[in-house]
Amino acid sequence: MSFSLEVPRMRRDEFRLLRDLVNERSGMHFDDDSIYVVERRLRERARAVGAPDFSAYYHYLRFHPRGAEELEEAIDALVTNETYFFREEYQLRAFRDDVLPRLHEQAARANRRRIVVWSAGCSTGEEVYTLAILLLESGLFDGWDVRVFGNDISRRVLAIARRGVYPPHSFRAMPAQYERYFERAPKGRRVIDPVRRLCQFGHFNLLERERSSILGRVDAIFCRNVLIYFDLASRKKVIESFYERLLPGGYLMLGHSESLLNVSTSFELAHLSTEMVYRRPAASASLLPPRVSRQEGGP
Amino acid sequence: MIDDDGSSGRAAPAPAFSEPPSADPERSPTRLRALLAHSEWRVRKAAAQRVASHLGEPEIVEMLVEALLAADDVGLRNAAIEAFSLASERDAPRVAAALVGALEHAAPAACKFIAAALVGGGEHGVAALLGLARDADAMTATAAVEALAELARRGLRSDRIRETLEQAVGHAEPLVRLAALEGLEAMSVAVPSSHLRDALNDPLTRSAALAVLAHGRDVDGLALMFRFLQRGGELRHAAAALLRRARAARANADEIPVWTGALGRLDDDAVEALAAALREGAPEDARALARLALDAGALRLLPAIAELGARVELDPETRAALFELGPRALEPLEAVVHERSLDAPEVARWALEAAIEIASVFGSQDARSRLEHLAVEFQPTVGDVVLPSEPQLPHDSLDPAALRDHLTDEDPERRRAALDLAASVDDVDAFEVVVLACTDEDEAVRVAALRAIRRVRAPERVGQGIAVGLAALDDAAGAVRTEAMQTLSSLDPSLDRVPVQTLVRSLADPDLRVVLATLRALGSAAATVRADDELAGALERLLWRADPAIAREALFPLDTHAVASDESRVIEALGHPHWSVRLRAAELLARTTSLSRRARAAVEARRACEEHDLVRDALASFPSGGAP
Numbered sequence A: 001m002s003f004s005l006e007v008p009r010m011r012r013d014e015f016r017l018l019r020d021l022v023n024e025r026s027g028m029h030f031d032d033d034s035i036y037v038v039e040r041r042l043r044e045r046a047r048a049v050g051a052p053d054f055s056a057y058y059h060y061l062r063f064h065p066r067g068a069e070e071l072e073e074a075i076d077a078l079v080t081n082e083t084y085f086f087r088e089e090y091q092l093r094a095f096r097d098d099v100l101p102r103l104h105e106q107a108a109r110a111n112r113r114r115i116v117v118w119s120a121g122c123s124t125g126e127e128v129y130t131l132a133i134l135l136l137e138s139g140l141f142d143g144w145d146v147r148v149f150g151n152d153i154s155r156r157v158l159a160i161a162r163r164g165v166y167p168p169h170s171f172r173a174m175p176a177q178y179e180r181y182f183e184r185a186p187k188g189r190r191v192i193d194p195v196r197r198l199c200q201f202g203h204f205n206l207l208e209r210e211r212s213s214i215l216g217r218v219d220a221i222f223c224r225n226v227l228i229y230f231d232l233a234s235r236k237k238v239i240e241s242f243y244e245r246l247l248p249g250g251y252l253m254l255g256h257s258e259s260l261l262n263v264s265t266s267f268e269l270a271h272l273s274t275e276m277v278y279r280r281p282a283a284s285a286s287l288l289p290p291r292v293s294r295q296e297g298g299p
Numbered sequence B: 001m002i003d004d005d006g007s008s009g010r011a012a013p014a015p016a017f018s019e020p021p022s023a024d025p026e027r028s029p030t031r032l033r034a035l036l037a038h039s040e041w042r043v044r045k046a047a048a049q050r051v052a053s054h055l056g057e058p059e060i061v062e063m064l065v066e067a068l069l070a071a072d073d074v075g076l077r078n079a080a081i082e083a084f085s086l087a088s089e090r091d092a093p094r095v096a097a098a099l100v101g102a103l104e105h106a107a108p109a110a111c112k113f114i115a116a117a118l119v120g121g122g123e124h125g126v127a128a129l130l131g132l133a134r135d136a137d138a139m140t141a142t143a144a145v146e147a148l149a150e151l152a153r154r155g156l157r158s159d160r161i162r163e164t165l166e167q168a169v170g171h172a173e174p175l176v177r178l179a180a181l182e183g184l185e186a187m188s189v190a191v192p193s194s195h196l197r198d199a200l201n202d203p204l205t206r207s208a209a210l211a212v213l214a215h216g217r218d219v220d221g222l223a224l225m226f227r228f229l230q231r232g233g234e235l236r237h238a239a240a241a242l243l244r245r246a247r248a249a250r251a252n253a254d255e256i257p258v259w260t261g262a263l264g265r266l267d268d269d270a271v272e273a274l275a276a277a278l279r280e281g282a283p284e285d286a287r288a289l290a291r292l293a294l295d296a297g298a299l300r301l302l303p304a305i306a307e308l309g310a311r312v313e314l315d316p317e318t319r320a321a322l323f324e325l326g327p328r329a330l331e332p333l334e335a336v337v338h339e340r341s342l343d344a345p346e347v348a349r350w351a352l353e354a355a356i357e358i359a360s361v362f363g364s365q366d367a368r369s370r371l372e373h374l375a376v377e378f379q380p381t382v383g384d385v386v387l388p389s390e391p392q393l394p395h396d397s398l399d400p401a402a403l404r405d406h407l408t409d410e411d412p413e414r415r416r417a418a419l420d421l422a423a424s425v426d427d428v429d430a431f432e433v434v435v436l437a438c439t440d441e442d443e444a445v446r447v448a449a450l451r452a453i454r455r456v457r458a459p460e461r462v463g464q465g466i467a468v469g470l471a472a473l474d475d476a477a478g479a480v481r482t483e484a485m486q487t488l489s490s491l492d493p494s495l496d497r498v499p500v501q502t503l504v505r506s507l508a509d510p511d512l513r514v515v516l517a518t519l520r521a522l523g524s525a526a527a528t529v530r531a532d533d534e535l536a537g538a539l540e541r542l543l544w545r546a547d548p549a550i551a552r553e554a555l556f557p558l559d560t561h562a563v564a565s566d567e568s569r570v571i572e573a574l575g576h577p578h579w580s581v582r583l584r585a586a587e588l589l590a591r592t593t594s595l596s597r598r599a600r601a602a603v604e605a606r607r608a609c610e611e612h613d614l615v616r617d618a619l620a621s622f623p624s625g626g627a628p
Helices: A012-026 A032-049 A054-063 A067-078 A089-109 A126-138 A155-163 A176-181 A209-213 A232-245 B029-036 B041-052 B058-068 B074-085 B092-105 B108-132 B138-153 B159-168 B174-187 B193-201 B203-213 B219-231 B235-249 B255-263 B268-280 B283-295 B299-311 B316-324 B326-340 B345-362 B365-377 B400-407 B412-421 B428-437 B443-453 B459-472 B478-491 B500-507 B512-524 B527-531 B533-545 B548-553 B564-573 B579-590 B597-609 B613-620
Strands: A114-120 A145-152 A182-185 A188-191 A199-203 A218-223 A246-254 A268-271 A276-279
Touching (some): A012 A032, A012 A054, A032 A054, A054 A067, A089 A114, A089 A126, A089 A218, A089 A246, A114 A232, A126 A176, A126 A199, A145 A155, A145 B428, A199 B428, A218 A232, A232 A246, B029 B041, B029 B058, B041 B074, B058 B074, B058 B092, B074 B108, B092 B108, B108 B138, B108 B159, B138 B159, B174 B193, B193 B219, B203 B219, B203 B235, B219 B235, B219 B255, B219 B548, B219 B613, B235 B283, B255 B512, B255 B548, B268 B283, B268 B299, B283 B299, B299 B326, B299 B345, B316 B326, B326 B365, B345 B365, B400 B428, B412 B428, B428 B443, B428 B459, B443 B459, B443 B478, B459 B478, B478 B512, B500 B512, B500 B533, B512 B533, B527 B533, B527 B564, B533 B564, B548 B579, B564 B597, B579 B597, B579 B613
Parallel strands (some): A114 A218, A218 A246
Antiparallel strands (some): A182 A188, A268 A276
């Protein structure tokens, strides 16, 4: 491969090839208008591997022995990993005030002193730790087996998540009452051990159903601002796997701009005091609000 | 002090060299020459050493050259050669120059003596020796090759010496071949096994060739070494060579399957030879071989490994490999206690402590109690044995809470280490965190998690463990998929719960380690698993498309439970293009107690056309029935 400092503009055919490859491997989708965004974000990667143009970069991703590794880097570059503690706080409030008591009740009824929450597409981990803090704060699960699991497709962000040290801008939306869950660290603030202890991280793509089955059944899933990157078919697969992972009566929390509209699903809408979320139907409907399901052309 | 009682009875010939008038009489060339020609060999030997310290003096060198070329006096000549060979580095250039100069006018019959003496010229004589190694006279060539070999033994390394020695391995004269092999061995050169075939087939040079193979890097060479170990004839040398090769094994992934396969199939003589090698070999080599043997589950070598463990400290990896054997190791270790408590109590104690440590984690309470009683019973001979109240592992890595803490650490090494040290994962908390660790972004952590799952004992966890293993077969990393297959085989030895499609897919995995792990799993499972048509087809394809090392593993022992496709495959393998596969097939058929008519016909047909010596030998060992 010849090395060039300047990678020429991305052509449409190159964009389609790269887009399809990323979609094939990760389920993520970029529409035609995204060509400039994709070009900007991948230019640095192309330079990093010495590709003279995007065709060569595509070839590298496809056939080079390090291609799979580089594809991960490319996907990492394409995805906006921006997150912070207590993001979309109104939804977290509803989770704390409405969902957690219901989960506590469901588990206690089943004689189960255990709660597992999955942050699907956890990026740098702020959401995982946020959920763990909320679980501790609720006081409902003292002496219970509490676990919060976060997964992501990017090794880089998972390494940050594990480190648990964050710069000031990660705390921009965090209410002051939660300061005590952090301690000073050389490069920011670190999540304290009692919170870290509840959290575990894993590396897999949400489309990998077999891998996600390793989680077993969970009480709640947070998947916020992740599905927007998937095309419709991939989104459907991911939602189906979420359904499989949830215990009956378990909750699915999506980003405020996301919904299960246009996705056939067996989820029901659950009305909370300030919010509407999705839920896998429970075995017994006696304490549940009336079922409202939205299915496109469904039964 | 060199004595001269004047009893030689031989008249010293008049010296042709010059003699400085003021020389110390005791150091005069004449005097020294007389001593070199003494009838008593001890005097000659001492004289040679004295002369060697004077090789800075031209007249002494001149005298020695003359003595070297003295036609009639063998003793004098040999003493001169010895004196030259003892030349210091400082004197080497002078010695080389003198000898090379002598070559120009020496009679052809004297060239071999000059060649032998050129050892003393060090690197300054190499050019002349390289020329002499190609001499038409076999004795001159022999002497030159021997001299080059001696220089190699003394640490002189050069590509030209190596090339000359490699060429000399094919010399018509057996002594030249032998000298060349000894030189190559001294240089620790990796010679392709194909170059050594003839030398291995010759009883005179076989042991030297095996020693050279110890430095080799090709898998065929390793297979040959095991062949000699298993067929006898040079057991001791083959075992010693394998011991030296063990240390390099970990760096060559292609070799591991051969080690594992062969070490898992040793017969009594091979076990004894390897045990002796472990006893006698250098500690680092012995540790490496012990590690390979433990990884291969070669339980028959446990007694020798116990001896090694009692003699030298085993490294942590080797200890972990012993630990990983689990309950299988208990019986052999107990046997060591019984057999060695009198003649080697330290070995018995080591074995007992290892058994107790393993039993305390993997064994039942009965096993642990039995071993503790053994410790009391043998206390008078083996002394006090440490009885752990809990597994001897770092305490903060044992309980589930501590394990969970470690698994949240940002350092993947710590996460991996915590999983390696997690003694038991039956506790529901421990099991779950270990299961989640199977999705860790670090490959080594995922491998360690799968390995930890193998330690599950509670029946309700076994099913979950199998589900995790099946999911892990989709992992992007070959090492993880390999570990997944090993975990499945460990938790479900019969492979009842592993779909056939999964096994077929694993047999076609691009990573040969996965293929090998699957073959091992199939080898341990009941033969009926392999009766499935699709699986049999996949095994057939492996036989003809895969690396010979893999093809060999696709042939299973033909015991009484073997299925028809197993036998068919072995019979077909007799016609495989690679000799090692044909050899494996012949060995398997030889071990069968009764051959089918079809198998016998195949053996006969192959015997008539087989060209490879080792395979021919194996086929020749067939009596009319089956096993030799």
